[in-house]
Amino acid sequence: MEERWSTEHVLSLAPDQPSRKAAGKLSAPTPWSATGQGEGTLWGLCKGSGSTPYRTVVELTTPAYKCSCPSRKFPCKHALGLLLLWSGDLLAITATEPPDWVAEWLSSRQQTVERRAAATTTAPADPVAAARRAARRTTRIAAGAAELRLRLADRVRHGLADEPPGDWDEVAARMVDAQAPRLAAQVRELSYLPSQERLAEYALLHLLAGAVGRADQLPEELAATVRNRVGVPADTAELLAGPTVRDRWLVLGSRDTADDRLTTRRIWLRGAKTGRPAVLLAFGGPGRAPELALPVGRLLEAELAFHPGARPLRAVLGTRYGEPEPDAAVPDGVTVGEAVAEYGRAVAEDPWAESWPTVLTGVVPVLGSDGWRLTDGQHSLPVRTGSCPEPALWRLAAVSAGHPLTVFGESGHRGFAPITAWPTNGPATPLT
Template sequence: MNPQGERWTTDQVLALAPDDSSRKAGGKLAAPGPWSGTGTDDGAVWGQCKGSGKKPYQAVVDVKGPAFRCSCPSRKFPCKHALGLLLLWAGGDGAVEAGEPPEWAGVWLAGRRERAGQRADAAPGGSPAARAPADPEAARRRADRRAQRIAAGAADLEQRLEDLLRSGLATAGRAAQGTSRSGGAGSGGGSWEETAARMVDAQAPGLAGRVRELGAVVSSGADWPARLLEECALLHLLDQGFLGVERLPAPLAATVRSRVGLTTDAADLLTGPEAATFRDRWLSLAQHDSDDGRLTTRRIYLRGERSGRMALHLSFGAAGRPLDSALPPGLVLDADLAYYPGARPLRAALGARHAPAAPGPVPPGCGIDAALAAYGDALRDDPWLDSWPVVLADVTPIPAADGTRWQLADADGESALPLDPRALGRPGLWQPAAISGGAPVTVFGECGHRGFLPLTVWDPTPVSL
């Protein structure tokens, strides 16, 4: 990496912060005062930050990952020292000069590069021994046993849905609290959580998640019976799809399997006998982390510069533990991707990287009508899809006519797309309007049946919302 020509912007650094307090604390350390021994070379930044103790904290960042290490006791990742160091480096005012890393930083960087070389051996074209399957016959037997358990769980769920509809949707409220006397979500008066637990036992986490969503719909608004019926219909469709998956076209069968919780291993996508990688320059459109208390999920949306294809890279980690993959919005990565199978492929595994990430341009976008059409096309292939990623160009945030919601309007004012109600609880909801100032902007987000959920806006550099 050219440390002068490919520095990150401040917004790209702040997009890595785990929370607002980390952004503020990192910002206070974005000055030369507390730092000593700072430096940068091809893909790394390091420095020592004065803290409350006698010894300064040692922070080093592998910008190519990016990945972070700091000697401070913070459980946040990246910590305020890593953020402050990156902000200092991003300023480009000479505070962080090119040089050779000290031993403490060099050892960590060398270890990362060694592990990267080992992963490259396992990639297509690498060591055949590294790609050899352990025991394909044993893996097939395990897959068959799991498919049988899921099929039994789906059949049980079908009976519970039938009992619910026979008893009437009015009983769903009592079933949600585990107090149904007439069967509710299934014989025996079980609650939605109990039904979800049965799906977990059947090794069908996708079905379990949808059952929990049914429980959340009950008594959640004036129209909850209609919405509950819609969700029950989609769940019934998924059950029937899995019970007859052998009769489905291969792409749709792959979608059904993934929806119930059967996934393909990323290594198989990248190195298996049917591996098909797709190389492009991938622009990071958004990076969003969510934490349910047990698992941290990172979603990175990408767009191919040459192909125009959308991709979603997911990574997971235990709550409070660092995630390895990070790519702030606005960076371009020349890399191979392998799409997971499905009727409308979106999720992808990241393969070999051919160059360090570098700042990219503002992505091209479409109008609101085209965005709705793209979501409709995707929904036709995957009826369980909640939303589809789109880039909207030349849209202006304006209040809705009733004054209770915001919407994005086309430049000609003829089409408008309401914001997803989930956006109302996001602290950055005001940012699109503030950045726009009444002028058209480029916005990336998820377009779905709830509306549009904005994730990144360009002005002209990306700002995460």
């Protein structure tokens, strides 16, 4: 029998808040019939508005979903409702042989996986063509970075006070044309920063644009950081073919951010043996949640391949050795003072590091005249504005009840962004 998922884990798969709400109405046995489970798969028929019930199947390992409903969201409310029904009570869905429509989907899915694997192994990339593409991209990025430096210098000469909203959108579009997407995203944000923060961001972008033009003169680790900061993609297959780190990784937190085009999921891990932090990124298109989902507070034994850089953090998930296991222990953390020092070391190696993943121990959330803060009695960190919904901060205060707790988040020059909390001897509480 499969191990039960938490409600929070199931809801983390939802593409948006309306899907979460709709799924809650389908989490009881009433609308379901012919449910079953076996070999890591759930299925069932869900009564809808039509005469024919919707056929819903969920493969738990990936996870993957299939439903006959017309919804363009992925996973749909029926798949989420089926998962909620199962996670609420493992015995609500009994083990049985899958019906023909489930077996056909599983067989078709396996064939697709095998075809993709065969295509990957039988059609290696042309190294000469790849080198030419990389050279062309490098030239375009360097030209875009040079133009950005001129624009920044020109803006400083004319003054920052009269900068109109959206004034940098044209420059951001030029960075997209130069094939530097992350650089474009940073440029686009300039128009919407508070005036007191603008000059500092100008300086950091000017430094980054200058580093692009002389990346061949930088130490390899720093040059890799520069390439990552402007958005030069790394080949996942090459990363996984290189050195990997096998450990039992504690899932510290998970958070989704979305815009009109993309949902980005960040999953933070820490090695139980190595103590090494890592962040995994997964993406989903409009109406689709990212496929990768790991339950917070659990341990996953796996291999990770890290993107190169001066202070490697982003990683790619490689071979897994089993499913995530529960971990009742509260993770070790550091004091506020130690967190500030650790972020300082990160900035010394990577000048563009806005934050660093940190577990604070023995802190209490307090609300003052200047907003929320986390204090350990000696020092305190402000909670970064907009980093956590206000109801979640009140929930954090309620969980604390004035007593110290452990909080995971990102610590940086703008404050601390709380993501997960552990009360004393309590389970992980995601702050979403």
